[in-house]
Amino acid sequence: MAGTDYSSYLRIDELLDLQHPLTVGAHDEMLFVVIHQAYELWFKVILHELDYATAELQAGRPQRAMAPLHRTTRVDELLIAQLRVLETLTPEGFLKFRDPLKPASGLQSGQFRAIEVLGGLDGATPADASSLSDHDREELRRRFGLPNLFTALCASLRAHGFDAPDGDATELRERRIGALVALYRDHATPERAVLHRVCELLLDHDEAISRWRFHHALMAAREIGSRPGTGGGGVAYLDTTIASRFFPELWEVRNRL
């Protein structure tokens, strides 16, 4: 056949040959494998969009960051919705295939960690980063050296005349928050409206991932109770992650208006 056909373009045969449950006769393991693979594909899309948005913000072009950030927030909602599908897995159905999975765990998702790094969570990787593959560790090291979404936002703010310096010192943080407060109080001009919209899209992303963390922890409690997780942390560990936020300064603005 001339030209491109559906199956060969999308590599459907290879894609459908990638699901290999470990336990014979465990009906629910197919869902478990597919849902994790689907998450990793959506993580790939999120990183593709966020990398683009970060580069545009860093270059002082917030207008061009809006579409990829908007798409990211739509995909974030899919991540949350998929948890409802996973919750059709019963605890006893999960136990039928769970033991052979150890020590594999979502803790080892390099792409999830990369999304966290883009969100500015340098400390998010659990202390025992050895659970990540060499390739993932290398990729995270590369990303730590690049601008993240928030530092790129600050670059855009500076390009539009705001005093939004980089740096961890309290004085620098206060200047950034002051710039954000000024923007939130007055975003009537088209230029300021775009910057304000970008801030709110970033907050949408932050809020959605927090909702995912909370719902994932509840889902995990529903499946495994207080047993250790396959990666050893369990729901007690997940509960410690629920309060983390990508962009604390965008939340702090709310207190200063």
Ligand code: HEM
């Ligand atoms: C029956 C289904 C699932 C259960 C019971 C479960 C449970 C857990 C538990 C207990 C942890 C903490 C580490 C550990 O002890 O292993 C964890 C971490 C994690 N899981 Fe799941 N999980 C499930 C499905 C998923 C799915 C479908 C994803 C999608 C990729 C996912 C992504 C993650 C991520 C990214 C982490 C690390 C979170 C962090 O460090 O903040 N999990 N999971």
